[in-house]
Amino acid sequence: MFDFLIQGFGVALSPLNLGLAFLGALLGTLFGALPGIGPINGIAILMPLAYTLGLPAESALILLAGIYTGSEYGGRMSSILLNVPGDAGAVMTTLDGHPLAKKGLAGPALGLSAVSSFVGATIAILGLTLFAPLLAEVAVMFGPAEFFALMVFAFASMSVMMGKDPTKTAIGAVLGVLIGTVGIDSGTGVLRYTFGMPELYDGIDFVVMIIGLFAISEILLMLEHANRKDSDGDIPPLGRVFISLKEVLYCKGAMLRSGLIGFIIGVLPGTGASVAGAVSYTTEKRLSDKEGTFGTGDMRGLAAPEAANNAAAAGSFVPMLTLGIPGSGTTAVLLGALMLYNITPGPMMFSERPEVAGGLIASLYIGNLVLLALNLPLAGVFARVLTIPRWVLVPGIAILAFVGVYQLHSDLTAIYLMLIIGVFGYLLRKLGFSLAPVILGYVLGGLMEQNLRRALSISGGDVEILWRSGISLGLWIAAAALLVLPWLLPKLLSKLQPSGKPLEQVEDD
Amino acid sequence: MKLAADRWLGVFLIGLAAFVAVQALRLEVPFSYDPVGPKAFPLGLAILLAALSLVLVFKPGANGHWPDRALAVKLLAVLGVLLVYALLFTRLGFVATSLLAIVALARIFAASWGKALLTGVLMAMGSYFLFTHGLGISLPNGYWLEGLI
Incomplete structure (x- = not known):
């Protein structure tokens, strides 16, 4: 049953692919370490190139x-050194990581973060x-009705x-799905929401969407921190x-423990690194914080979220590769990238395109080793990236975004569309939305509609097919x-024990 | 003014849902074997969106931090630069427009003139060679400039 992996290593160990895994790890770490650029922005900016x-x-x-995996590593630099999490997944890393850096243990903290990321990702x-192969075997039995139900489940869990x-x-998810309906309807050839613009007949291009949504909005958001002194001078000395x-x-x-927790959480659709980091940190605090040192620079408090969020990042590949349902915003971007190659990830991928599925998994093993090898000796170099001022960073992102979108069709309409999506x-x-659901909705919406319509075509319009199996x-x-449940449980619990504390408060302390 | 931004958003989204629904209903569908057709899915989404927006209207979340006047001016300036960048991109060519855009953006992000100009020259030239020679992307040379030469 592991034929795909053997074939995968054959693919991943070719000189070209080895070089690309190395390049990806390096670029990812650099982009992840840039102030304000999380994994999803990094992929969005680099994908068109x-x-x-x-x-x-x-x-x-x-x-x-x-x-992707590289930027998860790089994103920890600013959490530990500057107390500024690069993305939601790194919030928990600041709790013990930054106090460690303040104690003069910045170097060891970065080293530990690299090692625990490696352990978590390996698990x-x-x-x-x-x-993944087991799940793929089950998923082969899925028909359109099951896939539709699965997507409803994914959106609910998200x-x-x-x-x-x-x-x-x-x-956010509904808006994403709506954006995905723009263009020619594949079932009937009817034009939907194109407003007579031929440029929209093919729908809103995936690259335009992610660059606008992530890179352009990031530039606008960075203005607020333009004068904040988080990027020059005050990086603590690394030490060893x-x-x-x-x-x-x-x-x-x-x-x-955290690697295991992170993997399980990563597998669930819609829950990614941020949830994994939070759950593992609170679990570890409850289990091993006997002296109350968590939050003051306890190494275990750094190791736990680091192992968990990297494990979640790798775990979210499971639903993406086997079911075609991304587990996080970033895997949604990767899923969209695959679709550009006319590959729809799903249960058939392990049997029909084993070189893609196996090659990817094998390259994760290799990339993980490369990252550890890069991050331990080069932490000091990567930390320098943090000092890049925003007046260099922002124009750089703008150029990458413009060129990335322009080279698609050598067409300016796409650039205007990118700016509109950016706003x-x-x-x-600004209104408190997270963008991951929007991109998940955009990527999954089309598949969701296709499966719904396919299911109802099979049954001749009888909706009962949707829950028959x-x-x-x-x-x-x-x-x-x-x-x-989240709405019902606290009510039930407070009825059972009127004096008991509500659930949320237990989580916090 | 205590009318939360979420309320406005909710009202706006209900309007959007209505627009989506009306547009969907106006689609003319040729005969097909597809029992669902292109209307049902957007209609369902519009109903869902309207329902969720109602929740937002009646239970708005906390009001976020909105940009003050100075920041709003800067935001518009950045958008303006990006728009002009797009407008001139094919007309003046990649190197010239990028130079202008980089200097302008660097100035908005509080760089001195010297630093901004240096960044602009280095980045515009460097990225041009990287993209055209390194990655084989063809970038616009600018038909206004070509006309002059």
Whole structure:
């Protein structure tokens, strides 16, 4: 059953793909370390350029996956050194990472973050290797009705788990799906929401969408921090960068547990690194914080979220590769990238395109090693990237965005569209929306409609087909439970024990 | 003024939902074997969007931090620069427009004139060679300038 992996290593170990895994890891770490650029922005900005290289699908995916995992590493630099998390997944890293840096242990903190990221990612990649083929075998039995139910489940789980405000997460997803309906309807050839503009007949281009949504809105958002002194001068001295074996062993429990937690959370659709980091940190705090040192620079408090969010990043490949349902905003971007190559990830990918599925998984093993090898000795170099001033960074992003979109069709309309989407993304972020649901909705919406219509074509319009099979019925019930339980449980619990504390407060202390 | 931004957003989104629904209903569908057709999905989304927006109107979240006047001016300036960049991109060519855009953006992000000009020259030239020679992307040379020469 591991034929795909052997074939995958054959693909990933070719000189070109090895080089790309290395390049991806390097670029990803650099972009992730840039102030204000998280993994999703990094991929959004670099993806169009990856296309101009004219790479085959598996090579492009290896490059992008390298950028993804690399930027997860790089994103920790600013959390630890500056107390500024690069993205939502790194928030928990600041809690103990920055106090460590203040104690003069910035170097060891970076080293430990690299080691625990490596351990977490390794656990998750092993999990991916074991479970993805199994899940793919189950998923082969899925028909259009089951896929439709699965997507409803994914959106439900995302609404509950992602972002602060479930209503806004759901609205963001609906807006994303609506944007995805622009263009020629594949079923009937009818034009939808194109307003007579021929440029919109093919729909809103994926690259235009992600560059506008992430890169342009990021530029606008950076204005608010333009004069904030978070980028010059005050980086604490790194000290020694290498971490001792004793320190690693001290944290081994935290790393292993958190890696496992992170993987499981990453596999659930819609829940990514941020949830994993938070859950693992609170778990570890409860289990091993006997002296109350968490939050004051305890190494275990750094190791736990680092292992967990990297494990979640790798874990979110499981639903993406086997079901075609991305587990996070970033994997949604990768999924969209695959679709540009006319590959629809899903259960058939392991049997029909084993070189893509296996090559990607094998390259994750390789990339993970490369990242550890890069990050331990070069932490000091990467930390320099943090000092790049915004007046260099912003024009750089603008140029990459313009060229990335222009080279698609050598066409200015796409650039105007990118700017409009950028303003839209900026407004959404100012209104407290997270952008991951929007991009998930945009990527999944088309598939969702296709599956719904295919299912109803099979049944001749009878909606009962949507919940006729056991799998789809189970998914509908699970989705309903996810939506109702967070609202119902506290009420039930407070009825059972009127003096008991509500759940949320237990989470916080 | 305590009318939360979320309320306005909710009202706006309900309007958007209505627009989406009306547009969907006006689609003329040729005969096909597809029992659902292109209308049902957008209609369902519009209903869902309207329902979620109602929640927002009645239970608005906290009001975020909105840009003050100085920041709003800068925001418009950045958007203006990007728009002009786009307008001139093919007319003046990549190198010239990028130079202008980089200097303008660097100035808005509080760089001194010297630093902004240096960044502009280095970045415009460097990225031109990287993109055209390194990545093989063809960039506009600017048909206004070509006319002059």
